[in-house]
Amino acid sequence: MSHPLVDDLLEQAEHLTLRDETGRPRQVNLRRAVSCAYYALFHEIVDAGVSAVLSAQDARGPIGARLRRTVRHASLKTAAGWFERRLPEALEEVFPDGPHPGGDLRWICIRLVELQNQRHRADYDLVDPFSRGDVRRLVKDARRAIELFRALQSSRERTVFLLGCLFGEQLLKNRTP
Secondary structure (H helix, E strand, C coil): CCCHHHHHHHHHHHHHCCCCCCCCCCHHHHHHHHHHHHHHHHHHHHHHHHHHHCCHHHHHCHHHHHHHHHCCHHHHHHHHHHHHHHHHHHHHHHCCCCCCCCHHHHHHHHHHHHHHHHHHHHHHCCCCCCCHHHHHHHHHHHHHHHHHHHHCCCCHHHHHHHHHHHHCHHHHHCCCC
């Protein structure tokens, strides 16, 4: 399912990497593009998580809006890092009856962590400039991560990842006895 905000953020990110009258994009535009790319993926994941745990009506209403506001960026990074490092054994623990097709989810997790780190760099490290090529790659990776994430729509792995994003580290650490 396509989300207008997510698609608009990706379009904005691509637009910001275009050259200006000097023949190159301004640093402020490249930095904003990195932020837009990250937030596109962030909102895609958060919206999917809210939709996974609430009814469609509640997800679209005040309860969904409230839950979206409680999701911490650190929770997404923790869940993504956990899945990136431990995907095969984590999926075996959660789904012992296998098979575990986790390659796409692992790639998404790697991109999410990278995009979040680069968004912090764009917002807070004002000394180190961004290159147009690097930003275009980040935007392209964000778009691809969103496409892959949407394709995982009904997977059990995606559901566990979303729950980790919403509820944080405790969900990922706790196992059934």
